[in-house]
Amino acid sequence: xxxxxxxxxxxxxxxxxxxxxxxxxxxxxxxxxxxxxxxxxxxxxxxxxxxxxxxxxxxxxxxxxxxxxxxxxxxxxxxxxxxxxxxxxxxxxxxxxxxxxxxxxxxxxxx
Amino acid sequence: xxxxxxxxxxxxxxxxxxxxxxxxxxxxxxxxxxxxxxxxxxxxxxxxxxxxxxxxxxxxxxxxxxxxxxxxxxxxxxxxxxxxxxxxxxxxxxxxxxxxxxxxxxxxxxxxxxxx
Numbered sequence: 001x002x003x004x005x006x007x008x009x010x011x012x013x014x015x016x017x018x019x020x021x022x023x024x025x026x027x028x029x030x031x032x033x034x035x036x037x038x039x040x041x042x043x044x045x046x047x048x049x050x051x052x053x054x055x056x057x058x059x060x061x062x063x064x065x066x067x068x069x070x071x072x073x074x075x076x077x078x079x080x081x082x083x084x085x086x087x088x089x090x091x092x093x094x095x096x097x098x099x100x101x102x103x104x105x106x107x108x109x110x111x
Numbered sequence: 112x113x114x115x116x117x118x119x120x121x122x123x124x125x126x127x128x129x130x131x132x133x134x135x136x137x138x139x140x141x142x143x144x145x146x147x148x149x150x151x152x153x154x155x156x157x158x159x160x161x162x163x164x165x166x167x168x169x170x171x172x173x174x175x176x177x178x179x180x181x182x183x184x185x186x187x188x189x190x191x192x193x194x195x196x197x198x199x200x201x202x203x204x205x206x207x208x209x210x211x212x213x214x215x216x217x218x219x220x221x222x223x224x225x226x227x
Binding site: 006033035037043044045046047050052091093095096097098099100101102103104 | 144146152153154156159167170200202204210211213215216218219220221
């Protein structure tokens with residue numbers, strides 16, 4: 001079975017601090033893609049960062065980076081220098097026979 | 112160009128009625144996805160189109176749900192004989208390539224369906 005698990009329903013972080021959101025997954029595929037999506041309170045989902053499973057180098061997009069541990073099937077998202085605009089639901093996702101999303105982590109950045 | 116659009120943005124209907132939700136993907140995007148997001152839940156994958164074909168319809172919750180895509184563009188999700196448990200936000204997304212690609216999915220704003 002292909003599953004994505006986010007074990008942190010809610011998190012908070014002080015503005016300018018660093019926070020890490022956890023994600024684990026399960027798949028029997030040898031090649032797949034992993035994504036973090038952000039859904040602000042306005043509801044429209046946008047891509048934050050993506051990682052190809054065959055690449056060992058961790059993806060980075062400005063203040064966002066991932067820690068991809070393929071053997072452990074772990075794909076965490078690190079947000080550095082947190083900003084108020086980072087307040088949102090964050091979903092981890094994986095490709096497979098379909099697109100699998102986790103249940104999300106609600107992140108609140110505190111001024 | 113324009114992003115993914117969905118209509119209506121909100122739909123309130125009575126139990127037992129049929130509803131039709133529409134999705135206009137980004138022009139040129141070959142793949143189109145439908146998801147259901149219930150309160151406090153993640154995204155439930157419903158169906159995926161590559162062009163006009165849906166390779167896997169097993170994600171549709173019941174035979175009351177159907178979807179089609181015509182001309183490789185607009186898609187409609189139809190729910191027949193709606194039930195209260197169908198109340199949710201229905202999200203549509205499109206991408207340039209399909210599931211086997213690394214292409215980003217662009218999401219629409221969703222349709223909030225409320226079944227009374």
